[in-house]
Amino acid sequence: MESRIRNIFLNIAGVLASLSLGVANVSAQESGAAPEVINPAVERRDIDVAAIDTEDFEITGFVGLMSVEDFETNLVYGARLGYHISESFFAQASYGRTEVGTSSFEKLGGGAELLSNRDLAYYDLSLAYNLFPGEVFIGSKHALNSVVYVIGGLGSTDFAEDNHFTINFGFGVKVLPTDYLSVSFDVRDYMFDIDITGENKTTHNLQGTLSIGYFF
Amino acid sequence: MLRGFWLAIGLLLLSASVAAEDDVQFVVVADPYIELHTGPGSGYPITQIIERGQQVGILKRRTDWFKVSSPDGREGWASREQMQLTLQPSGKPADFPDAGREAFDKRRWEWGLLAGDFGGATAYTGFGSYRFSRHLAIELNASQILGNFSDGYGLSANIVHTFVPEWRASPFFSLGTGIIHIEPKASLAQTPDRDDQTAIVGVGVSSYLSRRFIVRLEYKSYVVLSNRNENEDVDEWKAGFAIFF
Numbered sequence: 001m002e003s004r005i006r007n008i009f010l011n012i013a014g015v016l017a018s019l020s021l022g023v024a025n026v027s028a029q030e031s032g033a034a035p036e037v038i039n040p041a042v043e044r045r046d047i048d049v050a051a052i053d054t055e056d057f058e059i060t061g062f063v064g065l066m067s068v069e070d071f072e073t074n075l076v077y078g079a080r081l082g083y084h085i086s087e088s089f090f091a092q093a094s095y096g097r098t099e100v101g102t103s104s105f106e107k108l109g110g111g112a113e114l115l116s117n118r119d120l121a122y123y124d125l126s127l128a129y130n131l132f133p134g135e136v137f138i139g140s141k142h143a144l145n146s147v148v149y150v151i152g153g154l155g156s157t158d159f160a161e162d163n164h165f166t167i168n169f170g171f172g173v174k175v176l177p178t179d180y181l182s183v184s185f186d187v188r189d190y191m192f193d194i195d196i197t198g199e200n201k202t203t204h205n206l207q208g209t210l211s212i213g214y215f216f
Numbered sequence: 217m218l219r220g221f222w223l224a225i226g227l228l229l230l231s232a233s234v235a236a237e238d239d240v241q242f243v244v245v246a247d248p249y250i251e252l253h254t255g256p257g258s259g260y261p262i263t264q265i266i267e268r269g270q271q272v273g274i275l276k277r278r279t280d281w282f283k284v285s286s287p288d289g290r291e292g293w294a295s296r297e298q299m300q301l302t303l304q305p306s307g308k309p310a311d312f313p314d315a316g317r318e319a320f321d322k323r324r325w326e327w328g329l330l331a332g333d334f335g336g337a338t339a340y341t342g343f344g345s346y347r348f349s350r351h352l353a354i355e356l357n358a359s360q361i362l363g364n365f366s367d368g369y370g371l372s373a374n375i376v377h378t379f380v381p382e383w384r385a386s387p388f389f390s391l392g393t394g395i396i397h398i399e400p401k402a403s404l405a406q407t408p409d410r411d412d413q414t415a416i417v418g419v420g421v422s423s424y425l426s427r428r429f430i431v432r433l434e435y436k437s438y439v440v441l442s443n444r445n446e447n448e449d450v451d452e453w454k455a456g457f458a459i460f461f
Binding site for chain 2: 046047048049051052053054055056083084085086087088091125127130132133134135143145147154155156162163164165176179215
């Protein structure tokens with residue numbers, strides 16, 4: 001009696017085991033066949049334009065020389081944030097600082113100081129046009145993308161205890177070693193009115209900078 | 217120490233590029249071929265093509281240009297117009313919408329710069345606006361005022377109502393409040409700096425220009441709520457550009 005019951009159980013266990021093996025076999029076959037059946041369905045998803053990595057912003061750090069009229073040429077440094085609107089246009093916000101030198105009046109005047117604070121800081125918002133896109137060649141094997149742009153805009157200069165309405169324009173050459181890095185040489189004239197030297201005049205303050213940018 | 221830093225940077229860049237690899241999307245060339253430029257602009261030379269039937273992986277986008285790669289490793293930049301002629305994996309034509317009039321109608325954010333005259337002084341305003349319905353937007357303004365006798369800053373929050381958004385040149389009305397800080401020039405007689413509250417009413421016209429640009433012209437009337445005997449009225453005229461998202 002006991003042995004018969006045990007046999008029944010064993011039989012049931014055997015059937016279950018073979019069934020589960022069979023199922024395992026079937027699922028193994030299914031997974032073997034899977035690439036043909038499932039993958040096309042996965043690849044058939046539609047394009048999600050919003051998921052494409054866009055790199056329209058460019059953050060830049062720069063150093064260079066700025067000639068502040070009457071106050072010598074000095075090291076200037078700062079940062080820029082650009083937004084590429086189209087292949088031709090980009091908008092750019094800049095902030096730069098320099099410490100001005102001494103004017104000839106101060107040198108000859110025997111200790112007379114025109115400025116109590118020698119810092120100059122400016123910001124501007126400018127629009128640039130990519131005039132000449134092209135390539136620069138390094139040796140016979142390497143070509144890097146480049147562009148010559150013209151740029152101009154408005155801003156303000158904090159200098160000699162006052163804020164001055166400032167217009168800037170200039171041009172730059174940008175070389176792109178990779179898609180997301182840029183190296184630029186930029187020359188601009190920052191123009192503002194100032195009366196510190198005894199007459200109200202428009203000063204031209206030329207600036208040449210070298211910068212490295214990162215697209216994101 | 218330094219080596220560890222470069223290693224960390226390297227790993228970071230590697231992980232970033234691996235992450236980028238994962239979500240590459242594909243289209244199939246349907247025209248006889250698409251042209252690949254060396255850079256994201258029509259001025260860059262065409263050095264390669266990808267033929268009909270080939271799969272094209274989309275790596276990134278800059279303005280209206282797409283960096284793509286073919287299975288055999290050709291890489292370059294294709295214009296939106298050319299990408300528009302490809303097929304999605306499902307066989308439907310691909311659609312890469314233009315940042316155009318349609319996007320303008322659906323815009324949420326506007327960022328812009330205006331310049332003009334604030335009661336005889338030169339003034340700039342940077343603004344950011346968020347449109348929460350077809351007619352209404354909330355807008356934050358930050359202004360710098362550069363005058364002959366005094367300089368200043370202004371900050372304000374405004375509600376902007378556009379009457380007929382579907383018109384190309386679309387008039388709007390704005391109502392706002394803010395603060396204004398005025399500093400008389402140092403070289404003039406000593407008068408103290410002033411911080412006052414402002415109430416602002418404005419009218420203007422903004423118009424879709426092309427691509428992502430909006431041009432805008434506005435007049436605002438400021439009531440400066442000073443703690444002196446009389447409130448001050450200041451007229452402001454400004455024009456400028458904005459980009460939208």
